[in-house]
Amino acid sequence: xxxxxxxxxxxxxxxxxxxxxxxxxxxxxxxxxxxxxxxxxxxxxxxxxxxxxxxxxxxxxxxxxxxxxxxxxxxxxxxxxxxxxxxxxxxxxxxxxxxxxxxxxxxxxxxxxxxxxxxxxxxxxxxxxxxxxxxxxxxxxxxxxxxxxxxxxxxxxxxxxxxxxxxxxxxxxxxxxxxxxxxxxxxxxxxxxxxxxxxxxxxxxxxxxxxxxxxxxxxxxxxxxxxxxxxxxxxxxxxxxxxxxxxxxxxxxxxxxxxxxxxxxxxxxxxxxxxxxxxxxxxxxxxxxxxxxxxxxxxxxxxxxxxxxxxxxxxxxxxxxxxxx
Amino acid sequence: xxxxxxxxxxxxxxxxxxxxxxxxxxxxxxxxxxxxxxxxxxxxxxxxxxxxxxxxxxxxxxxxxxxxxxxxxxxxxxxxxxxxxxxxxxxxxxxxxxxxxxxxxxxxxxxxxxxxxxxxxxxxxxxxxxxxxxxxxxxxxxxxxxxxxxxxxxxxxxxxxxxxxxxxxxxxxxxxxxxxxxxxxxxxxxxxxxxxxxxxxxxxxxxxxxxxxxxxxxxxxxxxxxxxxxxxxxxxxxxxxxxxxxxxxxxxxxxxxxxxxxxxxxxxxxxxxxxxxxxxxxxxxxxxxxxxxxxxxxxxxxxxxxxxxxxxxxxxxxxxxxxxx
Numbered sequence: 001x002x003x004x005x006x007x008x009x010x011x012x013x014x015x016x017x018x019x020x021x022x023x024x025x026x027x028x029x030x031x032x033x034x035x036x037x038x039x040x041x042x043x044x045x046x047x048x049x050x051x052x053x054x055x056x057x058x059x060x061x062x063x064x065x066x067x068x069x070x071x072x073x074x075x076x077x078x079x080x081x082x083x084x085x086x087x088x089x090x091x092x093x094x095x096x097x098x099x100x101x102x103x104x105x106x107x108x109x110x111x112x113x114x115x116x117x118x119x120x121x122x123x124x125x126x127x128x129x130x131x132x133x134x135x136x137x138x139x140x141x142x143x144x145x146x147x148x149x150x151x152x153x154x155x156x157x158x159x160x161x162x163x164x165x166x167x168x169x170x171x172x173x174x175x176x177x178x179x180x181x182x183x184x185x186x187x188x189x190x191x192x193x194x195x196x197x198x199x200x201x202x203x204x205x206x207x208x209x210x211x212x213x214x215x216x217x218x219x220x221x222x223x224x225x226x227x228x229x230x231x232x233x234x235x236x237x238x239x240x241x242x243x244x245x246x247x248x249x250x251x252x253x254x255x256x257x258x259x260x261x262x263x264x265x266x267x268x269x270x271x272x273x274x275x276x277x278x279x280x281x282x283x284x285x286x287x288x289x290x291x292x293x294x295x296x297x298x299x300x301x302x303x304x305x306x307x308x309x310x311x312x313x314x315x316x317x318x319x320x321x322x323x324x325x
Numbered sequence: 326x327x328x329x330x331x332x333x334x335x336x337x338x339x340x341x342x343x344x345x346x347x348x349x350x351x352x353x354x355x356x357x358x359x360x361x362x363x364x365x366x367x368x369x370x371x372x373x374x375x376x377x378x379x380x381x382x383x384x385x386x387x388x389x390x391x392x393x394x395x396x397x398x399x400x401x402x403x404x405x406x407x408x409x410x411x412x413x414x415x416x417x418x419x420x421x422x423x424x425x426x427x428x429x430x431x432x433x434x435x436x437x438x439x440x441x442x443x444x445x446x447x448x449x450x451x452x453x454x455x456x457x458x459x460x461x462x463x464x465x466x467x468x469x470x471x472x473x474x475x476x477x478x479x480x481x482x483x484x485x486x487x488x489x490x491x492x493x494x495x496x497x498x499x500x501x502x503x504x505x506x507x508x509x510x511x512x513x514x515x516x517x518x519x520x521x522x523x524x525x526x527x528x529x530x531x532x533x534x535x536x537x538x539x540x541x542x543x544x545x546x547x548x549x550x551x552x553x554x555x556x557x558x559x560x561x562x563x564x565x566x567x568x569x570x571x572x573x574x575x576x577x578x579x580x581x582x583x584x585x586x587x588x589x590x591x592x593x594x595x596x597x598x599x600x601x602x603x604x605x606x607x608x609x610x611x612x613x614x615x616x617x618x619x620x621x622x623x624x625x626x627x628x629x630x631x632x633x634x635x636x637x638x639x640x641x642x643x644x645x646x647x648x649x650x
Binding site for chain 1: 547589594597
């Protein structure tokens with residue numbers, strides 16, 4: 001183990017080419033993730049929030065190298081993931097896992113729960129069959145399910161139980177990093193709270209580090225030590241939870257905070273409703289990408305692309321308004 | 326706002342059951358409420374609680390094998406359950422309109438949105454095709470569709486999600502209905518677009534003095550839009566009160582649980598209280614309160630006696646004999 005952050009992302013980019021096939025028009029490039037840099041400390045929860053198509057899920061997959069970046073680097077536990085040989089990458093993957101949004105789609109319907117959770121142990125030859133069974137019941141216990149669930153199939157279980165199984169499978173190899181990609185978005189609110197609490201408990205119990213991805217700002221603020229806000233492939237603001245919540249310095253963060261409905265009529269505030277809709281990543285606006293929707297945009301925003309600047313303790317925002325002082 | 330003696334919509338002891346191979350499912354099992362003229366009533370619950378089946382029962386479009394087996398539904402004093410199919414078609418659209426989470430449920434992909442709205446105007450108000458078209462463009466203006474004249478000539482697939490939602494609202498409101506049933510109207514939208522659509526619904530409701538039955542799982546949306554709220558669990562209403570009362574002094578343990586399991590700005594990072602267990606299997610007719618197995622306040626009699634919805638304070642109805650007032 002080396003000191004330093006668990007994850008160090010620098011200048012990460014992912015471009016997808018769309019169209020160009022027969023009858024599909026000319027080829028165009030989507031900049032899904034467009035040069036982002038951030039770190040995740042050991043034991044920290046970094047939240048990643050943004051609207052659909054902002055690149056947050058792509059970022060999660062790039063960090064695990066489930067998809068190949070177009071440019072930039074990801075260091076995990078001090079190793080450059082892009083430079084690792086196939087076998088070293090395979091070995092490193094044990095330490096980084098992912099939990100998906102849809103437990104209905106991510107669990108193999110033909111496998112029993114015991115096989116699903118035991119599969120990573122089998123693949124990495126961590127244990128023989130008897131030891132695997134023992135570890136599977138231990139993992140089921142850890143995520144709050146009865147050992148008998150091991151004999152069931154995913155379709156026999158509720159959404160919340162399935163998500164617990166996804167989490168147990170992710171924990172099987174004792175990872176240090178878990179990318180949780182919208183882990184509660186498909187769940188009812190009463191079940192959502194159970195799963196969020198479980199993720200918090202597991203973090204404390206196993207010293208886990210999370211990249212917690214969600215479109216729901218309140219859930220992200222609830223779960224995270226620090227939060228990064230993404231818009232059209234860029235991080236526009238990143239900082240500690242309290243700073244982001246109480247003193248957001250990017251208009252998009254302010255808009256997200258103001259637009260999210262709060263279940264409390266006494267907190268019904270003056271809204272900043274943004275103009276228009278999220279621009280297509282195929283036609284990214286010039287200058288600041290948010291300027292066509294920004295209530296505070298001025299001339300410079302239309303021409304010059306702002307970069308992330310430090311504006312407080314571990315707090316950075318990419319907005320020309322912060323230059324004025 | 327509400328005239329208790331002359332509500333626009335009154336639903337009394339509605340029972341809608343589904344006959345399935347796996348058994349009889351009591352999706353809606355004795356639901357009673359009213360919606361006053363110009364009132365926005367929120368019907369709130371988790372998946373499978375019967376909120377959507379309630380709304381489909383009102384317009385008599387319950388999908389097979391569902392059957393309305395009991396109760397009364399009155400619109401402006403007229404018994405909707407006594408109407409024949411032809412008369413019911415008149416009611417739908419002209420007097421009760423419905424909008425959905427997925428706009429393509431209402432929009433026809435092979436006609437332009439202008440044609441569809443004009444057809445609705447012609448069917449309900451008559452007049453010439455030219456007048457109907459003018460009215461269609463007016464409706465698109467009313468829902469703040471950008472460049473309505475041009476958009477009217479576009480097909481649904483040419484519009485973004487938010488604009489499709491606006492087109493669907495324009496189509497629903499074109500005949501000037503007395504009651505709008507909105508089933509999860511903003512659930513599929515990004516938060517900034519959701520804020521725009523909520524703002525629009527609020528404005529249109531106030532302008533037209535239209536009554537709205539809002540079906541949602543999202544207490545945040547309820548706090549933003551509703552005058553009164555009914556909380557529904559396992560096919561029954563468990564609590565009903567003005568919106569401020571529901572959030573300030575919830576009485577039913579299920580309502581309390583729902584409110585406490587949401588991340589709240591004053592409690593970020595602290596464990597959420599959750600409702601243990603999962604909603605009941607509606608095929609099983611247990612005796613007593615259907616929430617009792619998950620209820621922290623349940624006493625022995627809760628498992629025997631079915632609680633009635635009674636007015637515990639003026640305008641505040643609760644189906645729980647245990648809670649002190």
